Amino acid sequence: MLTFRRIAIVLVMIVLSIALVSCSFVQHKKLSDNESDLNEENLVEDLVVNGEGYTLKLVYIGTPQQDEQLIEAELNKYLLKKLNAKLDLIVLDWGSWDNKQNIMIASREEVDVVFTSQWSKHSSNVSRGAFLPLNDLLQQYGQGIIESLDPKLLKGSQIEEINYGIPTNKEFAAQGGLIYRKDIAKQLNLDMSKVQSLRDLDEIYATIQREMPNITPLFIKNGENFNSHYMVNYDGLGDTSIPGYILKDRESTTIKPLHEIDRYIENLYLARDFFLKNYTNKDATTTQMMVSDALASHEYFSVVSPIKPGKADELGVQTGLSGLLAQIELNQKSLATSETAGSMLAISSTTRHSELAMALINLLHTDDYLNNLINFGIEGIHYEKTENNMITQTELTSRYSPGSNWMLGNQFINYLWDTEDPDKWKQFIAFNEEAVSSPGLGFIFDGESVRSEVAAVINVDKQYVIALESGSVDPAIVLPEYIEKLKSAGIDQIIVAKQKQFDAFLAKQGR
Numbered sequence: 001m002l003t004f005r006r007i008a009i010v011l012v013m014i015v016l017s018i019a020l021v022s023c024s025f026v027q028h029k030k031l032s033d034n035e036s037d038l039n040e041e042n043l044v045e046d047l048v049v050n051g052e053g054y055t056l057k058l059v060y061i062g063t064p065q066q067d068e069q070l071i072e073a074e075l076n077k078y079l080l081k082k083l084n085a086k087l088d089l090i091v092l093d094w095g096s097w098d099n100k101q102n103i104m105i106a107s108r109e110e111v112d113v114v115f116t117s118q119w120s121k122h123s124s125n126v127s128r129g130a131f132l133p134l135n136d137l138l139q140q141y142g143q144g145i146i147e148s149l150d151p152k153l154l155k156g157s158q159i160e161e162i163n164y165g166i167p168t169n170k171e172f173a174a175q176g177g178l179i180y181r182k183d184i185a186k187q188l189n190l191d192m193s194k195v196q197s198l199r200d201l202d203e204i205y206a207t208i209q210r211e212m213p214n215i216t217p218l219f220i221k222n223g224e225n226f227n228s229h230y231m232v233n234y235d236g237l238g239d240t241s242i243p244g245y246i247l248k249d250r251e252s253t254t255i256k257p258l259h260e261i262d263r264y265i266e267n268l269y270l271a272r273d274f275f276l277k278n279y280t281n282k283d284a285t286t287t288q289m290m291v292s293d294a295l296a297s298h299e300y301f302s303v304v305s306p307i308k309p310g311k312a313d314e315l316g317v318q319t320g321l322s323g324l325l326a327q328i329e330l331n332q333k334s335l336a337t338s339e340t341a342g343s344m345l346a347i348s349s350t351t352r353h354s355e356l357a358m359a360l361i362n363l364l365h366t367d368d369y370l371n372n373l374i375n376f377g378i379e380g381i382h383y384e385k386t387e388n389n390m391i392t393q394t395e396l397t398s399r400y401s402p403g404s405n406w407m408l409g410n411q412f413i414n415y416l417w418d419t420e421d422p423d424k425w426k427q428f429i430a431f432n433e434e435a436v437s438s439p440g441l442g443f444i445f446d447g448e449s450v451r452s453e454v455a456a457v458i459n460v461d462k463q464y465v466i467a468l469e470s471g472s473v474d475p476a477i478v479l480p481e482y483i484e485k486l487k488s489a490g491i492d493q494i495i496v497a498k499q500k501q502f503d504a505f506l507a508k509q510g511r
Helices: 004-019 033-039 068-082 094-106 122-127 135-141 143-148 151-156 182-187 198-211 262-276 291-296 311-319 354-366 368-376 424-433 448-469 475-489 491-508
Strands: 054-061 085-092 113-116 176-181 216-219 300-306 325-329 344-347 383-385 390-393
Touching (some): 054 354, 068 368, 085 094, 085 354, 135 143, 135 354, 176 311, 182 325, 198 216, 262 448, 300 311, 311 325, 354 368, 448 491, 475 491
Parallel strands (some): 054 113, 216 300
Antiparallel strands (some): 113 344, 176 300
């Protein structure tokens, strides 16, 4: 039952959402044990901008949350004391991320800190001048990052020895697998331990289709399917949208287009088979739904997903399915530049205060109160502390549950839900140590010399890739047509250019 104080808070939040007024006057429970930090002097004394405080704009991917204004109000109260700054959270949904980020960069919109990654055109955006070089700023305002972050991450995410993004401190190995409803599996007596490969899912999905016809066995979409990079374990050697790949779990350094990689082709035919058997959603080529939303809809049994320790538990909290999800690992743990640079915060070249921006990133890596406020909300409202750094859900958790931990700073100072393993962070360390390194670790292709060919190939991909990878079309018929269009667009020239740069990189490494 909600206390009187919580009822008052809910009423205030409703008024806020209707009137869109400032929530700086909202009063509630003492923030945390380190509230006394608010009395500390400005941690970056020379960054005072003006009496009002400069407003930093933080742009990242996600689903806008109901209580975002309430969280911003608390962030601002804290950051005004820490940095004499405020924070504006700009959350762009997954479906519009690429387009809106491109418009933001092209229009030179004034923002400060931006999420970036190799799978989101990081190297291309660097070449467009979108992000500032960070080496000097890191030394001056990012000492907490340097002390806490594995040097392998900082080095592995560089472009020509320059950092244009600060990696999130998290698991940096990659593995592909399946997240599924274990309550349904138990109800139907499904032996999920027999699933060792994607092909093994056929019998499982046939049973679900027969016994629970209202449940679709598998949700897939563009970028989240059997041929996602984490499922095939391919290394794009930088920007994964630029063709030319090696396998992370093999020793070969010969770069190939995806249509020459056997496991990619095998998965195309498997996707087609599952499509024809109605195991997958028919709107896979067009849907903008997030994987978490698909699970939360209760209409699907499973999704493909990057796997890490506790992934199912994290999704359980986000989707309201705590304790009802489980995970299966389906390939080798691996490490490539796409992982070291797979989740980073960059500083926009349009910022007016790059020092403040770096100081904010540093706090996200080191300040446990700030980090957990932006990731979990307010204690006593969106969660309750149980013991140590363990938290439990409240009736209002769903009003602020962004699932953004992996993007913002340092996961090793995150709270853990009481449904998660208390040893999760130790498991992260072991997970990282068990990964095999791609032969291309540290290499990032510079596609400037083949820019027009890359643009042409990307346009061809937009016409064919999701149709093929979802199984919506017959690869026996459509794949040859796709390959012909790729060749006409200049894919062979891209492969040659990438191989030449990669060979030079390997020679420099003494390999």
